[in-house]
Amino acid sequence: MSQSLGPRGPSFRSLRRSVDVQGAAEHTTIELTGRDRPGLLSEIFAVLAGLKCNVVASEIWTHNSRMASVVYITDEATGLPIDDPDRLTKIKQLLLCILIGDRDKRSANTAVSVGSTHKERRLHQMMYADRDYDVDDADCSSASERNRFVTVENCVDKGYTVVNLRCPDRPKLIFDTVCTLTDMQYVVYHAIIIAEGPEACQEYFIRHMDGSPINSEAERQRLINCLEAAIRRRTSEGVRLELCSEDRVGLLSDVTRIFRENGLSVTRAEVTTRGSQAVNVFFVTDSSGHPVKSETIEAVRKEIGLTILNVNDDAYSKSPPQERGLLSLGNIFRSKSEKFLYHLGLIKSNS
Structure with missing residues (x-):
């Protein structure tokens, strides 16, 4: 499944x-x-x-x-x-x-x-x-610092776009990133989520709804900006x-x-x-x-x-997360927080 x-x-x-x-x-x-x-x-x-x-x-x-x-x-x-x-x-x-x-x-x-x-x-x-993710020209000097959280690359041989996210862990981080990918009309085929210690690592293999990967630099940068914004919106x-x-x-x-x-x-x-x-x-x-x-x-x-x-x-963002450990999207229904995403309509099952 x-x-x-x-x-x-x-x-x-x-x-x-x-x-x-x-x-x-x-x-x-x-x-x-x-x-x-x-x-x-x-x-x-x-x-x-x-x-x-x-x-x-x-x-x-x-x-x-x-x-x-x-x-x-x-x-x-x-x-x-x-x-x-x-x-x-x-x-x-x-x-x-x-x-x-x-x-x-x-x-x-x-x-x-x-x-x-x-x-x-x-x-x-x-x-x-x-469009709170738009980066003003005046903010370009700090863009590299923001973008250290997210990288987006194409996996040509598999036809996926691979999104890697690494940032300080906090409650509801998975919720925030999954919401963003969903609202941007991407489909996640595989994912690995690691939340051990103070840092969280997330890796998503995504495609457009028509099955194609990201095919332009402008779209790649827009996805980076949107995920950065999703991470920072809840930061207090x-x-x-x-x-x-x-x-x-x-x-x-x-x-x-x-x-x-x-x-x-x-x-x-x-x-x-x-x-x-x-x-x-x-x-x-x-x-x-x-x-x-x-x-x-x-x-x-x-x-x-x-x-x-x-x-x-x-700091609110430093509260210990409720869920820690290694999760795979294939076992997403076993996690309480991901069940919540399913009930919100963010995740669905495909046979």
């Missing part, structure tokens, strides 16, 4: 900035993509609070000056999903104005989602569609701040406003609600992307509450 990646996920045209809204059984989902800047998250949550929307969960990623976010909201008064078309249109318009700011006005776009998928998979798709830069308190309407708006007023920029965030408790994680830098001074962090903690906001300096 062989395993290959199936293009079950929807394809998405490139949207340089977008606001998507969809209704769900328990909440309304808002999807945001656009240019990242200091204070953006504060403005987004302030708009939602002003529109009487309660944020029940959210995840925000930033990479290469781009931002993508999935936000789950309910009506502040009823706790039910928001499904009024006029109200949804207003929410989309106001959030789009925030995302546009005073730059890149021609790239603004809005759309309504017609499907649902796993949140982290969707974030990969959104950032891929937003900055100080990890953990907030746990009684949930209330406007909590996120207040917390992120305090961050903004103290010159903090959020590079990644995970927002969850467990019963009546808000359990949130923020990674913050200063407005220039540099490490935050300890006195600034303490000032923010005092304003929010020393018992509510705690600092965890252990």
